[in-house]
Amino acid sequence: MNTMAVIDTFATQWLETPDGQQIYLEQSGNPDGIPVIYCHGGPGGGSSPFHRQLFDPKLYHIIIFDQRGCGLSTPALQLESNSTAHLIADMEQIRQYLQIQSWVVAGGSWGSTLALAYGQAYPEHCLGFILRGIFLGRQQDIDWLYRAGGGASQVFPDYYQDFLQPVAQLSHLDILEAYQLQLHHRDDSVRLEAALAWSIWESRIATLLPNEFSCGGDMDAQSALALALIEHHYFQHHCFFEPDQLLNNIDKINHLPCQIVHGRYDIVCKAENAFSLASLWPGAELKWVVDAGHSASEVGIRSALVQASLAIAVQLQAGEQKAK
Known part of the structure; x- marks a missing residue:
């Protein structure tokens, strides 16, 4: 797969939340493929067409949204009614709106945090995880940066x-x-x-x-x-978390497949984050990218993420065959 190939959307819209937010939502790839929702970083970073390129459009139904207050979602710069719980509820509204039973949850940096938090809230709707540049939202992670x-x-x-x-x-x-x-x-x-x-x-x-x-x-x-x-x-x-919330609740999702990609020289999100997460997730595969820092745009990170998405697809397809 050419990771730089342009992937066009087949649907874009703004989904209205019960409290009046307009959440930008786009779909690309294969409507009959494995559903994957991508959580962008920040929080407040917004999504990019680049994020579509991390998934094979023949294999995946790619769902991308802009979190509250940023990107194309409105109202812009909104801090009121903007918390981790609100974002989790928005993701669940998207899932229900698209009539998806379960999906792969992916994200980088803060997006990895949100992916884990959503998974722990709704493990029954998760097929697996693709996570990059792990940020666990602990006090030590905020202090570090x-x-x-x-x-x-x-x-x-x-x-x-x-x-x-x-x-x-x-x-x-x-x-x-x-x-x-x-x-x-x-x-x-x-x-x-x-x-x-x-x-x-x-x-x-x-x-x-x-x-x-x-x-x-x-x-x-x-x-x-x-x-x-x-x-x-x-x-x-x-991050609207209890201390060590994500690691303390990892047993809710650590039976699911997980691919973790982390730059060896990541200064934004220290390597210990990925190591600590993987150590509590027996089935997780942690890929250290030895020639990269934090950004998904770095060649080694991008390549590892594409491979991770292919690996999850193979795991899920193998699981389906076994179930038959």
């Missing part, structure tokens, strides 16, 4: 200094508290400066080799605002 001394700041101290710049005058506050003030400032320019610094920090450290943002590339303002506002909202609320 955003707090001085956490980990990422030690690897990229120069980029971290730029991340601190918009809140330099608030150094007496915790970093998330300081960003709370700037991201919700009454001055639009202050909000945008903070959103750009937040989003560029994460983007700069997402790849093993320097990328456009580490080389001074510009970021779209609306994308930066969505990512920064929604990520900050979730991380201030500990």
Whole structure:
């Protein structure tokens, strides 16, 4: 399969939720194939046509949506009625609307978090999982990425200094508290400066080799605002999880097949996350990509994800044959 081949949608729409959100939903691939729903990252990152390319369109019925407040979903930048429980309910509404009995749940970074959380809420509707760049939503994972001394700041101290710049005058506050003030400032320019610094920090450290943002590339303002506002909202609320919630409840889904792809040099989501998850999942296959960081756009990660989706398809088809 050519992973760069364009895959067109066969249906796009906005699905209205009971509380009035309009969730962007698209379908591509084979309507009679294995259903797979893809959870994008962030939270607040939005989906991309690139995500369709991670699945063989002959094998999979590919379902992609934009989570609340970002991408093409409206209202944009919505923080009210935006929690992990809301996103899980949106996914379940999509499943029921499309009349799908069960599906593969896939996602990268925050998308892996949401995929696991959905699976633990509705294990009976999951066929298996394809997960990349594991983020478990624990306090240590948030500290690693955003707090001085956490980990990422030690690897990229120069980029971290730029991340601190918009809140330099608030150094007496915790970093998330300081960003709370700037991201919700009454001055639009202050909000945008903070959103750009937040989003560029994460983007700069997402790849093993320097990328456009580490080389001074510009970021779209609306994308930066969505990512920064929604990520900050979730991380201030500990992703709306109890401590260690995902690992503590892994027995609800660890009987299902799972393919895990993680870059060996992932600085956004540390390698321990994937290792800890796999250690509690006897049937999971963990693929370390030794020439990559965090981003799904890196060649090694993309290739491993395509192979992972093929492996899950083979496992499911073998299971069907055995059942017969």
